[in-house]
Amino acid sequence: MSYTAIVGLQWGDEGKGKVIDYLARDYDVVVRFQGGANAGHSVYADGKSFVFHLIPSGMLWEDVVGVIGPGVVIDPEAFVKEISDLEKTVGDLKGRLFVDPRAHIVMPYHRQEDALFEASSDKPIGTTKKGIGPTNRDRYGRLGIRVGDTLRRDYLREHLRRPYDFNKRVVESYGGVMPPFEEIYEYLLEFGERISPYVADGVLLLEEMERKGARILLEGAQGTYLDLNFGTYPYVTSSHPISGGATIGAGIPPWKINRVIGVFKIYTTRVGEGPFPTEEKGELGDRLRELGGEYGATTGRPRRCGWLDIPMVVYASLVNGVTDLFATKMDVLDRVGTYKAAVGYRLNGRELSFPPAYSADWYGLEPVYEEFESGEGILLEVERRTGVAVTFVSVGKEREAVIERKRR
Numbered sequence: 387m388s389y390t391a392i393v394g395l396q397w398g399d400e401g402k403g404k405v406i407d408y409l410a411r412d413y414d415v416v417v418r419f420q421g422g423a424n425a426g427h428s429v430y431a432d433g434k435s436f437v438f439h440l441i442p443s444g445m446l447w448e449d450v451v452g453v454i455g456p457g458v459v460i461d462p463e464a465f466v467k468e469i470s471d472l473e474k475t476v477g478d479l480k481g482r483l484f485v486d487p488r489a490h491i492v493m494p495y496h497r498q499e500d501a502l503f504e505a506s507s508d509k510p511i512g513t514t515k516k517g518i519g520p521t522n523r524d525r526y527g528r529l530g531i532r533v534g535d536t537l538r539r540d541y542l543r544e545h546l547r548r549p550y551d552f553n554k555r556v557v558e559s560y561g562g563v564m565p566p567f568e569e570i571y572e573y574l575l576e577f578g579e580r581i582s583p584y585v586a587d588g589v590l591l592l593e594e595m596e597r598k599g600a601r602i603l604l605e606g607a608q609g610t611y612l613d614l615n616f617g618t619y620p621y622v623t624s625s626h627p628i629s630g631g632a633t634i635g636a637g638i639p640p641w642k643i644n645r646v647i648g649v650f651k652i653y654t655t656r657v658g659e660g661p662f663p664t665e666e667k668g669e670l671g672d673r674l675r676e677l678g679g680e681y682g683a684t685t686g687r688p689r690r691c692g693w694l695d696i697p698m699v700v701y702a703s704l705v706n707g708v709t710d711l712f713a714t715k716m717d718v719l720d721r722v723g724t725y726k727a728a729v730g731y732r733l734n735g736r737e738l739s740f741p742p743a744y745s746a747d748w749y750g751l752e753p754v755y756e757e758f759e760s761g762e763g764i765l766l767e768v769e770r771r772t773g774v775a776v777t778f779v780s781v782g783k784e785r786e787a788v789i790e791r792k793r794r
């Protein structure tokens with residue numbers, strides 16, 4: 387069997403869309419295992435560009451099968467639109483795109499709550515306001531509605547009542563107006579009808595494809611420092627972007643994942659709030675943002691920018707069990723012309739080699755920087771500290787702009 391996981395080693399936006407598209411030529415299936423339409427993976431191929439939100443990146447290759455696992459949350463409108471948009475480019479996706487009936491649905495009231503809560507809070511998380519957090523809260527609170535429920539009319543009516551009543555109270559407590567029950571019920575049935583040709587049990591599907599010798603790529607969205615457990619809590623996402631997330635998010639036994647490719651950008655960016663030790667708030671940050679086009683693929687928000695934080699990459703490699711590294715955006719750093727990276731931190735006079743496990747300590751970190759002669763110098767330092775080879779380096783947004791440094 388051959389399962390390869392692709393994970394981000396920073397705060398997301400490492401360029402995973404391009405990486406997955408690049409690697410997908412050697413794979414038969416791409417599986418999304420967490421996140422939702424808050425993800426935005428940009429792919430440029432043959433002069434075409436496409437931003438994937440829910441559909442697995444890699445589906446621009448016309449023989450690649452895409453599977454969306456139960457760990458993903460599905461926004462009905464975003465999903466239907468993305469299917470129509472992609473079908474305009476690559477043709478009918480039926481028989482090639484599948485969503486597990488156990489994936490949860492982002493309800494209209496989840497989006498309402500996300501927007502109302504973020505707007506009312508004096509310490510907002512800086513979410514994409516797409517309702518992902520409230521959907522995952524309801525998943526764990528046993529109040530979720532899942533894709534499969536929309537295909538079972540009577541069950542849905544009966545089981546929508548509790549989540550509806552709970553969320554009505556939540557929305558109203560922020561001064562919002564909850565849509566009537568029947569309106570939501572009908573909306574879900576309509577959604578079910580539209581997507582029913584794509585719904586299939588992902589476990590059985592993967593087992594069948596695996597038996598036929600399929601090579602399977604597991605696509606993580608966001609990044610390790612946005613992981614609900616291992617990220618900069620509470621400024622994190624509400625799912626598990628790490629390689630372990632693939633096991634619970636897509637039903638894949640841990641021992642079957644034999645390759646984990648960690649993607650990192652040769653500088654660092656972050657969207658939203660939260661600590662960022664190597665952030666450059668001045669002119670250098672602006673240069674990285676402009677040269678790297680660092681604006682959110684989903685929200686268009688300017689990203690915060692700064693130098694590569696090598697201890698973050700090293701620690702993330704441990705958490706994910708990374709077997710290969712894939713560096714991106716080397717062309718951008720080459721245009722900036724300064725090859726600076728943090729190699730450790732100081733905290734209250736102490737030296738640290740790893741990012742802290744205490745949320746509070748992230749705020750006092752002073753990065754210890756080193757300047758290198760070239761991008762290659764940084765890559766060698768990353769390899770030395772992780773003990774893992776940087777197998778690939780991306781040097782442009784186009785599909786072919788990748789240097790394979792080491793034999794695969």
Ligand code: GDP
Nearest residue numbers: 399400401402403427428683715780781782783
């Ligand atoms: P993701 O969420 O990790 O997939 O990252 P995004 O897709 O949001 O951000 C990556 C952006 O950088 C996209 O616009 C990519 O096309 C672009 N990109 C990826 N790799 C490279 C690279 O090596 N060089 C340049 N210049 N752009 C890149």
